[in-house]
Amino acid sequence: MGGKLRPNRRLRLEGVVLYNNDPLSPRLAIKRPIAYVTQHDNVHLPFFTVRETIEFVQRCALWQRCMPQSDAVQGRDSYVDYILHMFGLKKIENERVGTLADGIKDSDRNRLATAEIAMGTYSVLLYDQTSSGQDSLITYDLLQMLQSVVHVQHCAAVISLVQISPESFDLFDRVILLSEGEVLYQGPRECVESYFLKLGFKKPAHVDSGTFLQDIAAGEGGQYSQQPSSLSIEELIKFYKGSDYYKDVFRLVSTEKATQATLFRTSSIRASLQGNDVLVTEAPSVESCACVRVGDKVTGVCVRSEEFQYVESSDSASKVSNMLKASYSSILLQLERNLDEGGNAMYYQRHFGWQQFCSWWLSTWCLIRRQTIFVMRLKGLAIVRLLQILLVGLFTGSLFYHKGGRLDQYEMNSMRTIGFISMMTLMLINIVQLPVHMVFHRPVFYKQQGQHLFPVSSYVVAHAILNIPQSVTELRCLKRRQHIMFST
Incomplete structure (x- = not known):
């Protein structure tokens, strides 16, 4: 479902997965309909603060949805502040993420990873055993945050878990029980x-x-x-x-119509029987984050965790209508809404429409800004590289001190040696940055590129723009030092 599997010699895929009646294609993939998250996605750049990490994802996601309004403080984005408050990251927003040894706590890392997903424009969130190896408290905290994200963004989350505590189990709306690749049950949690x-x-x-x-x-x-x-x-x-x-x-x-199905828990609701349908006649008070409107169709009812009663005929519709007239301490409803007509189409497009990431130029600019901050945070590494270049230039220049003026064939071989040593020097000095890119940048790149935050070409161009001036400066320092020694 996440579109991560690709057929090869060892893997063969049969059948077709449809997303709103459309197969997964490159045109659809870049619109980020689905977020596929594993436990390996809990990686972040350690040199950035929590706020900077969230702000980068927001710029790449081009968030445009309507969220709770709050006044921006000191030019900061109000929605970023809302996300930080929502996930309990406001107190550490100016702390650097750091590494596992000296950075923020593991629970805060999980919160930050979930906050990054919340900044996206996904319609479906797929979590593939992200809580493996974690205690039940961290798993409960993660599920509680995901529940808030799903209710606010009006999206769906599918989470696979092996071990689950009773408290975490009660947070789910539906349960899908799998065995040997087949479904044993898929329905409301209360009825399992x-x-x-x-x-x-x-x-x-x-x-x-x-x-x-x-x-x-x-x-x-x-x-x-x-x-x-x-x-x-x-x-x-x-x-x-x-x-x-x-x-x-x-x-x-x-069904060929765009339909939104929602499970809603309440103590009472007013509905009437109209033909073979049971329709909501008065929206209840705010008891849940689910959106209930007048005219929504009641297609199922569950009382006291008994069997779910579905509306399939006129007799079952009459039975469900009579059940709603009685008073219960808690009742579970399945509501459906047609999203194809009138204002519902705009509602569907706003809340479920798949939005593409920002343009190539804007994503490149966002990466350049992030890489600039990265270079400034590690300016000590750049200074060390320049010192290495000066020392190597001094060494090679003094080694071939008398190789100036007119050169014969033997001296030309010496100059070729100088060129070889210069090239090897530039290559070996850049090895200092290899651990930084392999350990920190590489896993974050794979995570964000898999989430379609930016195209690969933007990442390459942004890093080239920041690295080429530094490499040219190092080359000029090396050549200048050698020229001074040769000219002496």
Whole structure:
């Protein structure tokens, strides 16, 4: 789904993945519809502050969405301040990210990595086991931040986890249970226990939901079975494809209309039966970040974590309408909205439209600004390189001290030696910067280029513009020192 796999001799891909009925193409990829994040993406340039890191991503992303308004302070961007407050990074905004040994804490690094994703214009966030090797508290903190990002940006996040605590499990809206590449369940989180209870699997009170589901997916669900023989994985797959949850998912992905489906939790809502549809007649008070509007269609209801009741016919619509008239402490609704007509099309384009990164010139300018700050922060390294050049020029000039004036064939060989030594000197002195680029720049480049923040050509041009003047200066210092020694 992230579009990262490419067919080769060892890997063969079958089928087609569609994004809003369009296959993934270079034209679509540069519009950043999907962010694919792994645990290896938690890398940052250590010489920049937390604020500078966020501001760079914002310039490349060309953020244009409507966000909470706040007054800019001292010329700073109000949305950057909002993101820093949202992710708890405001107190350390002027601290350098640093390395793992002397930089900010690991939890703050995770917050910063998630904040970078929040600055993008993605419609879907894919997190591939980003919490592996971390404790449950850091995982809970990450999921809580992602929940806020999803609600604010009106996007979707798909997160794969192996071990999950009960607190983290309760943050999810939907659960997708996979086994051997097949789906065993895909539906609301509140209904997963009642679904498997219907199939004969009962969760004990001392077992958390994550462990319960993981054991079933691993084929070890017999310990929870209330029947003499538990269902196999193949039978669970067959039952799911015949369930209402599968039919509802298939209906959503098969429709040609742009439809927004939202799970909304509330204590009460006013809706009326109109034909075979149940429509919202009065928007409730703000109880969730989900957006509920008058005219939204109610397509499913879940009360007290029981089986989800979907609206499939006039009888089921009448039953759901009667359920909404009663009072409950908590009720889960599935609301759908058609985004193809009138103002809804503008709403869809604003919140779900795939926006391309900034132009080539603007991305190159952003990279030049960042590289300039990098060079100024490491000006000591540039001074050391100049001193090395002067010393090597002094050495080579004194080594061939008497090779001036007219040269014979033997002396020409000596001059060729001087040229060879000069070229090798420039190459070896630049090796000093190799660890900086390989250790710090390279992983960050792969991460940001994979997120389509800038084209590769912009990165090459920006680094060349900053490195060529320094290399020319070093070459002139070397040649000048050799010329002085030869002319003496």
